[in-house]
Amino acid sequence: MPDPKEELPEGTDSIVAGASTENEEALIVREPTARDKALEKIKTGTDRLSGQAADKARGLVGQGLERGGEALANVSKLVGDTAAGLDERLGEEYGDYARKAASALEEAANKVSAKNPDELIDDTREFVRKSPGVALAGAAIIGFALVRLVKSGLDQGRDDGED
Secondary structure (H helix, E strand, C coil): CCCCCCCCCCCCCEECCCCCCCCCCCCEECCCCHHHHHHHHHHHHHHHHHHHHHHHHHHHHHHHHHHHHHHHHHHHHHHHHHHHHHHHHCCHHHHHHHHHHHHHHHHHHHHHHHCCHHHHHHHHHHHHHHCHHHHHHHHHHHHHHHHHHHHHHHHHHHHHHHC
16 A cells, blocks of 8 residues: 555545555545535536426427317318318319318327327437438528517517507
């Protein structure tokens, strides 16, 4: 075992007496520094915040799934209701198209309503892995649309304030 009076390697505070490894070398223990403690505290806080954000995101995705399912079901009902009118005005062929579309929309609404947020998040991750270009283009289009909506809302707010 090395002499405790010998110079310790940088970053070590003490040698644990009686500790040894297979090569009979001393086990050197490093006391956590203030920096280490601060980093651990930051990491713990970051983990807690990311968990809270994930829970909030799951809640929002769940609400979106519910509303999306309801919207699809409403559109399906509207399309189905117009099928009879299409039969009369344009012919049964067009009414059949409307009924098929209504059926497909209702099926999609049921699938959306049956999904839980974690499944949707996993599906989205898989889609992004398989088609990153399409996902990036979709994100750009959505971003553009959101900017336009926000900008038009701000412009309308200015117009209302001028009256």
